[in-house]
Amino acid sequence: MLLPVIIAGGTGSRLWPLSRELMPKQFLKLYTDSTMLQATVQRLQGVNAKTPLVICNEEHRFIAAEQLRQINKLDHNIILEPEGRNTAPAIALAALTALNQGQDPILLVLAADHVIQNNLAFHQAITIATELATAGQLVTFGIVPTAPETGYGYIQRGAVCQNTEQAFYVSKFVEKPNKDLALQYLSSGQYYWNSGMFMFKASIFLAELRKFRPDILACCEKAIANTESDLDFIRVNSGAFAACPAESIDYAVMEKTNLAVVVPMAAGWSDVGSWSSLWEISDKDAAGNVHLGQVFQHSSSENYVFAETGIVATVGLQNAIVIQTKDAVLVAAKDQVQDVKNIVQQLKNAGRSEHFIHREVYRPWGKYDSIDHGNRYQVKHISVKPGEKLSIQMHHHRAEHWIVVHGTAKVTINEQEQLLTENQSVYIPIGAVHSLENPGKIPLELIEVQSGAYLGEDDIVRFSDRYGRH
Amino acid sequence: MLLPVIIAGGTGSRLWPLSRELMPKQFLKLYTDSTMLQATVQRLQGVNAKTPLVICNEEHRFIAAEQLRQINKLDHNIILEPEGRNTAPAIALAALTALNQGQDPILLVLAADHVIQNNLAFHQAITIATELATAGQLVTFGIVPTAPETGYGYIQRGAVCQNTEQAFYVSKFVEKPNKDLALQYLSSGQYYWNSGMFMFKASIFLAELRKFRPDILACCEKAIANTESDLDFIRVNSGAFAACPAESIDYAVMEKTNLAVVVPMAAGWSDVGSWSSLWEISDKDAAGNVHLGQVFQHSSSENYVFAETGIVATVGLQNAIVIQTKDAVLVAAKDQVQDVKNIVQQLKNAGRSEHFIHREVYRPWGKYDSIDHGNRYQVKHISVKPGEKLSIQMHHHRAEHWIVVHGTAKVTINEQEQLLTENQSVYIPIGAVHSLENPGKIPLELIEVQSGAYLGEDDIVRFSDRYGRH
Numbered sequence: 001m002l003l004p005v006i007i008a009g010g011t012g013s014r015l016w017p018l019s020r021e022l023m024p025k026q027f028l029k030l031y032t033d034s035t036m037l038q039a040t041v042q043r044l045q046g047v048n049a050k051t052p053l054v055i056c057n058e059e060h061r062f063i064a065a066e067q068l069r070q071i072n073k074l075d076h077n078i079i080l081e082p083e084g085r086n087t088a089p090a091i092a093l094a095a096l097t098a099l100n101q102g103q104d105p106i107l108l109v110l111a112a113d114h115v116i117q118n119n120l121a122f123h124q125a126i127t128i129a130t131e132l133a134t135a136g137q138l139v140t141f142g143i144v145p146t147a148p149e150t151g152y153g154y155i156q157r158g159a160v161c162q163n164t165e166q167a168f169y170v171s172k173f174v175e176k177p178n179k180d181l182a183l184q185y186l187s188s189g190q191y192y193w194n195s196g197m198f199m200f201k202a203s204i205f206l207a208e209l210r211k212f213r214p215d216i217l218a219c220c221e222k223a224i225a226n227t228e229s230d231l232d233f234i235r236v237n238s239g240a241f242a243a244c245p246a247e248s249i250d251y252a253v254m255e256k257t258n259l260a261v262v263v264p265m266a267a268g269w270s271d272v273g274s275w276s277s278l279w280e281i282s283d284k285d286a287a288g289n290v291h292l293g294q295v296f297q298h299s300s301s302e303n304y305v306f307a308e309t310g311i312v313a314t315v316g317l318q319n320a321i322v323i324q325t326k327d328a329v330l331v332a333a334k335d336q337v338q339d340v341k342n343i344v345q346q347l348k349n350a351g352r353s354e355h356f357i358h359r360e361v362y363r364p365w366g367k368y369d370s371i372d373h374g375n376r377y378q379v380k381h382i383s384v385k386p387g388e389k390l391s392i393q394m395h396h397h398r399a400e401h402w403i404v405v406h407g408t409a410k411v412t413i414n415e416q417e418q419l420l421t422e423n424q425s426v427y428i429p430i431g432a433v434h435s436l437e438n439p440g441k442i443p444l445e446l447i448e449v450q451s452g453a454y455l456g457e458d459d460i461v462r463f464s465d466r467y468g469r470h
Numbered sequence: 471m472l473l474p475v476i477i478a479g480g481t482g483s484r485l486w487p488l489s490r491e492l493m494p495k496q497f498l499k500l501y502t503d504s505t506m507l508q509a510t511v512q513r514l515q516g517v518n519a520k521t522p523l524v525i526c527n528e529e530h531r532f533i534a535a536e537q538l539r540q541i542n543k544l545d546h547n548i549i550l551e552p553e554g555r556n557t558a559p560a561i562a563l564a565a566l567t568a569l570n571q572g573q574d575p576i577l578l579v580l581a582a583d584h585v586i587q588n589n590l591a592f593h594q595a596i597t598i599a600t601e602l603a604t605a606g607q608l609v610t611f612g613i614v615p616t617a618p619e620t621g622y623g624y625i626q627r628g629a630v631c632q633n634t635e636q637a638f639y640v641s642k643f644v645e646k647p648n649k650d651l652a653l654q655y656l657s658s659g660q661y662y663w664n665s666g667m668f669m670f671k672a673s674i675f676l677a678e679l680r681k682f683r684p685d686i687l688a689c690c691e692k693a694i695a696n697t698e699s700d701l702d703f704i705r706v707n708s709g710a711f712a713a714c715p716a717e718s719i720d721y722a723v724m725e726k727t728n729l730a731v732v733v734p735m736a737a738g739w740s741d742v743g744s745w746s747s748l749w750e751i752s753d754k755d756a757a758g759n760v761h762l763g764q765v766f767q768h769s770s771s772e773n774y775v776f777a778e779t780g781i782v783a784t785v786g787l788q789n790a791i792v793i794q795t796k797d798a799v800l801v802a803a804k805d806q807v808q809d810v811k812n813i814v815q816q817l818k819n820a821g822r823s824e825h826f827i828h829r830e831v832y833r834p835w836g837k838y839d840s841i842d843h844g845n846r847y848q849v850k851h852i853s854v855k856p857g858e859k860l861s862i863q864m865h866h867h868r869a870e871h872w873i874v875v876h877g878t879a880k881v882t883i884n885e886q887e888q889l890l891t892e893n894q895s896v897y898i899p900i901g902a903v904h905s906l907e908n909p910g911k912i913p914l915e916l917i918e919v920q921s922g923a924y925l926g927e928d929d930i931v932r933f934s935d936r937y938g939r940h
Contacts, residue, residue, distance in 0.1 A: 017783070296813050296816045296817065296820075298809050298812045298813055298816070299806060299809060307799070310796070310797040310798055310799070310824075311797065311798045311799070311817075311822070311824055312798075312799045312801070313487070313798065313799070313800050313801070313810075313813040313816075314800075314801045314802070315800070315801075315802035315803065315806050315807065315809050315810055315812070315813060316802055316803030316805070316806030316809065317790075317801055317802065317803060318803075320787075320801070322799070322801050324794075324799050326780070327780040327781065328780055328781045328782075328783065329777070329780070329781070329782045329783070329792070329794050329799055330782075330783050330784075330785070331782070331783070331784045331785075331787055331790070331792050331801050332783075332784065332785035332786055332787065333785065333786030333787060333788075335786070336769060336785050336786030337785065339768050339769060339785050339786065340783075340785055342768045342785070343766050343768055343783040343785060346766045346768070346783075347766065347781075347783075350766075352781070354780075354781055369842075371841045371842045371849065372839075372841045372842075372849075372851050372917070374875065374876070374915065375876065376875070376876070376892070377875035377876065377915075377917075379841065379842075379849070379851075379917055381842050381849075399893050401871075401873045401895050403871045403919040403921075405844065405846065405847035405919065405921055406844070406845065406846070406847065422846070422921060423869050423921040423922075425871050425895065425897065425919075427895065445844065445847075447842070447847075447849055447917075447919050449873040449875065449895075449917045451873075451875060451892060451893040452893075
């Protein structure tokens, strides 16, 4: 049995404005109706594997949990990193967690934000890798290159493996090449793209890590020794993990070990590293356009156009990316999308929030969307999932009006409980202790009108919170 | 004394998505902090002229009135056309209105949607034209061409006028030329752009119209014979006006009369006929960009970027137009902006509303913005001007919750009157007769949450309306 380990730690700014720090790429529905994380799990259907371990950042925990819950794969299986330390420590945490549970499974390490179009080829590669990992090798999956890409590292293959002709010993890992070198690599047939996907026995990976980077292993052992059980999460010791050096598995282990083998894979893989790569792998119309949402086009071709809300119209537009979200629009030349990160930096420098957070904000109990605001007031659309409950709370500076527009709410104000249903409203004065719960079987939707001199999210005193957010 | 006659009848789709059928170009702040209509009036400051007569379409009446009120030029001076009939009938209505008031003023006919950057040159041209109009000529203002434009008609000048050397008899009007011809016109120095601005005595224009198009004059005389006085508006007989042929003043009179003279004008004139012409006349940064609103740019040049709400970011974008409004985004190549009308047509064909109306809707009492909607509910932000009042009304299918977030509301529900101020709310059940008024001195802002099975604007029974909208 394989134990899939899914690394969901990125904060990809290259797909802004859809991807934001609090809602990065791996949690978005970029390519299918599932999120990238969900698709990564679903891709394993048919493989003899356990429920995956997912490793993500502390601040994404409720999003990861909700997305796994939606596909019935939430089972106390999310390891939270207090901060990112690159892939070597993340994988060490997963390996140690497995060993702590008295097992020594074969780990299948996957990134949560890749696309694989040919699932059959992917599963075939897994079968080959499983054989090699069982025999004690550290397997890396090498993507058969289809273009002279300068954005990826490459793996040069060595001799063919003894046990199977469908894998090779690793000759060496090479850095991102220039265009000429990439062309040579491509035509030689000896090189693969470094995909960041791996397979090995937990114990063997840890043994190799101890050999080459005992410091990393020591930190991870300390961090995992005192895990706290918190709802669906495995929470590592943040002090110990903070002391851990940040390093990729490639640098820490794969480039140093003698056990590395590469399994070639031609499975329509993409790391969706930019808007242009998303355009490349998406279905296009006759004019080469990808359009999602309410898009109207005239004399336009080879574009990727996404309208989240409202409409987007293009006239005479070629080779461009247009991404419209509730609070930000990006228009970029397709061959310059790598500079989207420059805009993200500009937004940071300007002290704005649009690089960090969407207008719609996810919470463990549901979500809210700020639909209007002005001097001394703010209007939110709040959605509460069935059975969920916001913290018991109080505000010093704002009163709130709640109007239920869908479903049923259980509202408690100063210990007075009442049920409200569609078209009913309630008023929460400044200073009143209140809570909101959806006791029903369908989503609760309500409009909240806040009124007061200060409306910041931090004007909240939490008395009790079932999600541990004191 | 001149009587300015301002033609404000267009429905310009070429500046979509800012310009829409219910809020066309002449009512927008495109170039200055004033709307185009207001700027047209303000441009006459220093000219010895009466309060202008404004001619606009029936459905724009409250917008025109509000904009004139804001600059203290509202004085029962808006002629409403039930439907557009081009410029000859519109000017005839204005001329007849003036004569009916026992006067025979010199009419200065202006379009409400032009930009003139050099006011001094404009006033000088008016001075020259006044002399000629007083002497009985029909004056047209000819724009000294600065480029071989193929989008305008031209006027060929003839001999210099007897009374002034700064004007010419008209040799002939010529249609929009091709590029070669336009180049010839430009280099000859004998041609001017046909600006659509005129000056003449009311009686003389009408005499010429009677000579060449007695049918148009007859219809206009009938239409104006039974004007109804309605608030600030002069409402012509719609049946009589509907029977009037649609014709431009050029075709109907100017190209036929022997009294035509042209006053050349070099005043930085533009008809702002497209997004690219707006880019041309606007102030640009060092990279040739015009940016309005929250705009972030990287490696971008020669663009016109407008962000109404939220932010717009551009990366590697050249020679493009990006217009972001609350419900629609346009991205167009600057040299293909004439095809924006194609998008407008697509929207019409698709049965959408974004070519017709903005998310924010203007009413005589103020405005509302639809900030959220879903199944069985809708949320609006309503703004009521000081002293204004919505009609007394009733809905069969929706209940309403009102929460005041700014100012004071006088609310009457089933003849029960109450005052609500900031942070107070009220509920209006289905079937209740209700009204809303701002009795105060500052704007009233409130959030309305509608709840019900049918939320169309037409679910309204009006019992009384101070704006005549029964």
